[in-house]
Amino acid sequence: MLISTFCKKTAMKNKLSRAIARDVYFYGMNMYFVALVCPPEIDQQVLQWKLWMREKYNCVIALRSPAHITLVPPFWMKPELESELQQALSHYSASRDRFSIQLKDFSNFKPRVIFVNVIPGQQLVDLQKQLFDYLLSNGQFPLAKEDHPFHPHVTIATRDLHKKSFQEAWAYFKEKKYEAKWMAAGITLLRHNKKNWDAIAASQFK
Template structure:
């Protein structure tokens, strides 16, 4: 584990626009009020491109510069959210429709950052499964089925244009955007 006095946590993502973030936030509040799930409330609605990683504080400006130097062939594209799904009994999320452009953006972003930060950012060997988290890690096993019974019945469909990626940093209470890069 890294020392929080000398290191910070970061992640890189495509953020949902405010109108979708507000709707996702309402679902997170529902989970908090019924099942005391609060972990997902620390982040804005997003699709993770590079999961959280620790980095020495003195390298933060290099991280921001690396974000700004990202040059990808990906152009603005539309992301479709449709209904809800889950990973085992640990995560409930708004599902992202299959999108090869999003996969290309994730690969280009990962490759770009690993080149500079190979000591902190490792290639993700898991298949890319983009999603917008509603609840994670703090769903009690006995609550998952009750929560899922609610979400599996909901019709949910939203779309939004994606044209930038965001770098987020964890403060004690929440994740904050500290830099963005348009593609």
Template sequence: MQTKELNNIHRMYYVAVVCPPEIDEKVLQYKHWMRQRFGCKAALKSPAHLTLIAPFWLEEELEQTLKETTKQFQTELLPFEIRLNNFDHFSNRVLFVHTEANESLARLQFETTEHFQQQFPAAVKTDNRPFHPHVTIANRDMSPSAFLKAWEHFSKEDYAASFIADQISLLKLQEGKWHVIEEKKF
């Protein structure tokens, strides 16, 4: 009985374009600023990234198949530039670095979702919301009053960076942090 229970352990995963270290370091400074002033810690669990497939639960015994699915991803897209420009927010619950509209990124998100849904239709769901790529600074644990103070600061702050997207990354939640466990260049 205990063996069967172990085989049904589910873990959380997501697929993203992970930002390069220099952008991750800068975004991490913003995340620490939010933690120091408002106690926001949830966004510190992930590296700076653009989510392609939102977090989903999957039986851990299928992890190797999930990694293989990542390795098998193919696209005709060539590496492309992603531009980050200043800050934005979703209502008063999510504060983020704004990502400029990008047709290649939208296509990558569509193709990635389609690819993973073929292999894991029960786990990877279609998100009915419009694709709105962003690099999160603070989210679930930000109070509305903290948002108002933080937005007053970030709305006046300038930030611009760009990088070349040339791979997707599979991340897994382990011991309270998200870690890249597989990557696939395109």
């Protein structure tokens, strides 16, 4: 019992130390990500599913951002670089054509994530890869190369879906049918405000 208590206290101290070190390292920085933000009619439909997940399972994390497809996942950056990033995104977007995106039914990443499935068309796959490579090659922005393949999706519930509730929630969505199309007209930069994600700049395709 004494050993178990000691181990728990040590683990808590180590966790606290890591949290303090993280906060010191990221002091003065903001968190950002880049996405294709869904149009209002799709956002409103996805919002209804997010609210259902909140009511049934107390899931709130997905409610902190508009419905979207992540292109560049969240990263920390000094706010002084924000204008340079906006310029880079505008420059990149100006050379891209608009294209259609298709949403179809639902899928999941076990054991915590449920989402609207996105058909991964080649234009979407190319956009994500080329945008990421473009920003990396700039050398100014603190991005890390992703070590897993791009899997486009529109999140309904994520990290705060309890593992014990996953199967029950998924049983509800796997029986539902949903299909929608929308025209991707640009990319959006979002910034975390310590509570939610704000869309701060939209860069239009040609």
